[in-house]
Amino acid sequence: MGFRLLFFVVFLFVIELYAFQAVKTVLKERWFLVAYGILSLAVLVYIVYSFSTFDRSVGQTHNTMFMMGLMLVVYVPKIVLAIVLLGEDIFRVGASVVNYCMYNSPRSEIMPDRRRFISQLGLGLAAIPFLSLLYGVTIGKYNYKVIKQRIFFPDLPDAFDGFKITQISDVHSGSFDNPEKINYAIDLINEQDSDMILFTGDIVNTHATEMHPWIETFKRIKKHEYGKYSVLGNHDYGEYVSWPTEADKAQNFKDIKDLYSQIDFKLLLNEHTFIERNDAKIALVGVENWGNNFKKAGDLNKASEALGEKDFKILMSHDPSHWDFEVKEHAKNFHLTFSGHTHGMQFGIEIPGYFKWSLAQYVYAQWAGLYEHLGRYVYVNRGFGFHAYPGRVGIMPEITVIELKKGDKVA
Incomplete structure (x- = not known):
């Protein structure tokens, strides 16, 4: 040292x-x-x-x-x-x-x-x-952008044609310093009027107490008709500090998992649930963090146990490395994966529809936005909060809205 x-x-x-x-x-x-x-x-x-x-x-x-x-x-x-x-x-x-x-x-x-x-x-x-x-x-760190994407699937159940999903990720509540801006972002989330909301991990930087001042703020996220679901991110495990005892670390992990329920999100821990609409259903699968260079607690096979190849499946997995290494060619065919984690490095150049660059692309094959492989998709959210560098340049904090459509076209 x-x-x-x-x-x-x-x-x-x-x-x-x-x-x-x-x-x-x-x-x-x-x-x-x-x-x-x-x-x-x-x-x-x-x-x-x-x-x-x-x-x-x-x-x-x-x-x-x-x-x-x-x-x-x-x-x-x-x-x-x-x-x-x-x-x-x-x-x-x-x-x-x-x-x-x-x-x-x-x-x-x-x-x-x-x-x-x-x-x-x-x-x-x-x-x-x-x-x-x-x-x-x-300015940049609170310059929230709502990014909307429509994705077409030939085998989407008819009842879910037009189903809207809002995604947030990487809140990192311990970094916040402006309640007015966070409340503005919550209002943006509620304005999307989606059917379901997904939160793909990293509610804190390390300690559960970081979220305590913000619980009531995030409870303002309105009830969505088809639920509010979440998974854990790498920062939710308390891996990046030294703890007095393993018991202290375990208690912090328990407290962090409890935070999600305190803001009315159902935490999926290597498990799945069914979303039902008009006698049709899709599977929502949530795994714990799986990262190539980070915590590997995710168990995709356990989470999708009893699901078949033909079931329409949406996966929440915090780190997009998981999609690249295991998900995109998995025999069970996960149609759409929601990830976050990269933040787009919080620094880059992005001209929507034309050009995007960040140092993140030299670390992650999928680092921001929508990617496809043989009809399977992953969407990488650019993150709601910020970490380490207290700002954002070019790659702005994101609220994602995905609309599922029946058909063969990608728009």
Whole structure:
């Protein structure tokens, strides 16, 4: 831990040196450079102190999230700036070698000075992530979007043609800091007037107590005619902190499972239930978390026991890795899977219908929106809340509405 912290400090210090050189090249006023240096040093000391005193028995708090947001807002732009100046340094070193070897220049003239234009260019480029990340922590994290999708199935029971399902996922209630915005999001959920609502896990970051201030708020989600159902996410198991005893961890897990019933959701734990409408029925299957690199408590075979291949099945599985590794080619034919987990990394570029990009796509084959494989679908919700970085840039918090349609067409 000591070596990693030292490496981290040295890395940030080098970034600071490059950033200071760019600022000094463009703005030469002494008072400004002194103020900039003092402020930069204060931020660096605060971030290093926060990392060195992080309490793994507590986990993420509003203070640690503030620190993470501050670090990204400050240092991502400075890293961009450092890359630009590093490129200039490579050019300057190359020029100095040429000057020395070919022109026998005096030592004082070997290394060219920094060019003001390059520093201005670097500062301009750095302003893009700075303004984006600043937007993310002030506005983006509560910029809820309702995304509607219609999916066609040839074997959907006729009675369920037009059946509407709202999905939320990854609430991470321990991160919230604005009751007005959360109440606004709950109003958006209720406005969809869907037949059923599904919650695909991660009600907290770690501790059940994080949800206590928000129970009454989420109980405002109105009763849906065909039910309110949920499954667990990876954060619901309390795996990311150290516990005094295993009994404490077990009690927290029990309390987290109880939270879902306190907000009137039926928690499905490797089990299924039937949704009946006009003498027809579909199976709703819910598994515990199954992740390629996370908790593997999900048991799809147990959850779908006694279901046949021809039964129309909707699956809730928090991590889309499960669909990719097991669900999409399962012999029982799970028609539609609802997942979340990725958050779309809370950072990316998305132009609906045309283009979407995020670092999440290099980790997850299915990371945001609708995916299909041989007539089987998974929808990956971009998440209701936020975690670690207290903001969202490009990939906004999502309330999903899926309409099931009878037929062969995908719209």
